[in-house]
Amino acid sequence: MTEDLLSAKNVIVQGITGAHGAFHASAMKASGTNVVAGTSPSKIGDTIDGIPVYGSIKDIQAAHAVDISVVFVPARFAKGALIEAITAEVPLIVCITEGIPLHDMLAVTKALKEKGRSQLIGPNCPGILLPGGNKLGIIPAHLSLAGSVGVVSRSGTLTYEAMDGLTRRGIGQKYIIGIGGDRIAGTSFIDCLRLFENDPDVDKIVMIGEIGGTGELDAAKYIKQHVTKPVYAYVTGHHAPAGVQLGHAGAILGSADESAAAKTEYLAENGVHTATSITHLIHMI
Amino acid sequence: MKLLEYEAKKILAGSGIPTPASFIVSPKTKPEFLPCVVKSQVPTGGRGKAGGIAIVQSPAEFAASSNKISELPIKGFLPKTLLAEELLLIKRELYLSLLIDKTAAQIVLMAHTNGGVEVEENRADEFLQLPLSGFDADTVGEQLAEYYDLPDTSFVLQDIVENLYTCFINNDATLLEINPLVLTTDGKLIAGDCKMELDDAAAFRHTDWNFEEKSAEVNFVTLNELGTVATIANGAGLAMATVDAVADAGMVPANFLDIGGGANEASVLAAFERIMRYPNVNVIIVNIFAGITRCDEVARAIIGAKKQIPHLPPLFIRLAGTNFEQAATLLSAEAIPTLGALDECIAAAKESQS
Numbered sequence: 001m002t003e004d005l006l007s008a009k010n011v012i013v014q015g016i017t018g019a020h021g022a023f024h025a026s027a028m029k030a031s032g033t034n035v036v037a038g039t040s041p042s043k044i045g046d047t048i049d050g051i052p053v054y055g056s057i058k059d060i061q062a063a064h065a066v067d068i069s070v071v072f073v074p075a076r077f078a079k080g081a082l083i084e085a086i087t088a089e090v091p092l093i094v095c096i097t098e099g100i101p102l103h104d105m106l107a108v109t110k111a112l113k114e115k116g117r118s119q120l121i122g123p124n125c126p127g128i129l130l131p132g133g134n135k136l137g138i139i140p141a142h143l144s145l146a147g148s149v150g151v152v153s154r155s156g157t158l159t160y161e162a163m164d165g166l167t168r169r170g171i172g173q174k175y176i177i178g179i180g181g182d183r184i185a186g187t188s189f190i191d192c193l194r195l196f197e198n199d200p201d202v203d204k205i206v207m208i209g210e211i212g213g214t215g216e217l218d219a220a221k222y223i224k225q226h227v228t229k230p231v232y233a234y235v236t237g238h239h240a241p242a243g244v245q246l247g248h249a250g251a252i253l254g255s256a257d258e259s260a261a262a263k264t265e266y267l268a269e270n271g272v273h274t275a276t277s278i279t280h281l282i283h284m285i
Numbered sequence: 286m287k288l289l290e291y292e293a294k295k296i297l298a299g300s301g302i303p304t305p306a307s308f309i310v311s312p313k314t315k316p317e318f319l320p321c322v323v324k325s326q327v328p329t330g331g332r333g334k335a336g337g338i339a340i341v342q343s344p345a346e347f348a349a350s351s352n353k354i355s356e357l358p359i360k361g362f363l364p365k366t367l368l369a370e371e372l373l374l375i376k377r378e379l380y381l382s383l384l385i386d387k388t389a390a391q392i393v394l395m396a397h398t399n400g401g402v403e404v405e406e407n408r409a410d411e412f413l414q415l416p417l418s419g420f421d422a423d424t425v426g427e428q429l430a431e432y433y434d435l436p437d438t439s440f441v442l443q444d445i446v447e448n449l450y451t452c453f454i455n456n457d458a459t460l461l462e463i464n465p466l467v468l469t470t471d472g473k474l475i476a477g478d479c480k481m482e483l484d485d486a487a488a489f490r491h492t493d494w495n496f497e498e499k500s501a502e503v504n505f506v507t508l509n510e511l512g513t514v515a516t517i518a519n520g521a522g523l524a525m526a527t528v529d530a531v532a533d534a535g536m537v538p539a540n541f542l543d544i545g546g547g548a549n550e551a552s553v554l555a556a557f558e559r560i561m562r563y564p565n566v567n568v569i570i571v572n573i574f575a576g577i578t579r580c581d582e583v584a585r586a587i588i589g590a591k592k593q594i595p596h597l598p599p600l601f602i603r604l605a606g607t608n609f610e611q612a613a614t615l616l617s618a619e620a621i622p623t624l625g626a627l628d629e630c631i632a633a634a635k636e637s638q639s
Contacts, residue, residue, distance in 0.1 A: 139576060160605070181521060
């Protein structure tokens, strides 16, 4: 994942005529993103806020280059939409849709690996915001401030909270990336940490994790070995009942402690500045 | 969604996995066969130790045990259904499961030679783990037969693996655990118990799903019945962070609540009503950072709640993000104040409690 991938110009919206798709395509355009077209198989020829609607990505590609697709297609059709984008070799696919069945994501992941031409962000994520540049998803752009912090988060609303807190303190951001809270996701913390480490414009990194899964633990190991810039982290859910949703066999497979406290401790052991609340995090930076 | 044993076994049997002969116990009917094992159908483990499983030999024992088990709560769960099964003559108890490895995004088969109630005693790295992407059921069946040291059952295990995988796929399962997989004294492999979890997100394509246990409620969780601060937030991350901030400030959060992206007046009103049941709550913090949610919809819900719920504790409201301006206009017309950030809400809540 590179800055060029995220800042590319030709953006489309899959599912542009749905309530969320239409509302946010318009908001993306209003914040300066070059939304060239959208898809909706049943509304071909319509326009949404001046954006032309096509039946498929292939039809758009006959007229425009497509660098990025932002997907708002409802969960039950999302697998088809994602595989359409993967097949069309769209370099960056940002999937906002939540509630995609796990088995569908297994098929999507398989297609991603086989085709090997696309980077997927999400699903179930708020997308990406480059303050002053691309808004790819639903992150409220007016709360950002251009600058040099890279923010990566598993949570949507908590991403906004961190961004808003930084902006209020006059600390600008270069990247706001929500990687999504689903169990199977296209982009990991490590993908984003690598991007931030390699971009000389980034001087500080903010990472927001959650209970469950091992992404934060993998990130901690990566940070210790590869990241020289200061990383500030908050893992949310210190007071959530741990392990409620983990099945018996799943708990055996994920034998490491997945609680907020354990992740926070592990991040701290690996040189990360850790906070116990979002307010605490913002005031540490 | 977690299925009960009898629901899971019905699906297993329909998929060609051997299960014990069985019948559902109803209060007035006689046993279909004896001896049999009467099993409490509750969504928790440890049934045997708790007295929820009984081997019965006679009609009198059957009636007595059924009555007793049907009235026995196990870890707070009272069974709605009792399952009666043939008594298996057990030679060995093995472990076999399919689950989704979320990191590798693939289905994994796990097996252990030491199954049964003590399976959790086994070390995680002792399990046989085989990824099932692009796999060949015959090869996996052979591997399993060798692993279990049951060379004669290779063909049977090939069938079991193939049927189990098909069952997993067709039912949008996220966990399918046979424990124990019983080897009977006459050499048959039978699913002694089964745990099955299905993906709630896939319910739209399974209109026939109708199980006793409905989806676990994940959006509203009581943390402390006696807590003094109730929280309402949107997004699981922000909702957890709101709880963390309350606790960090030395106050006692009562609940976690994520109103989700589709919040409307009715759902938020229902949330307020549930919060009112906590006896000690004297502060409510509303923390909404709208992306896909629209603040004006939440504002209408808050106005509705204030009008409809008497004795509502003080509200400390923070709204930000999409359609914030409309929300601010609506709330100020009703003289409902809002605060600019979560830490202001926390400070104000703390002050109100002191």
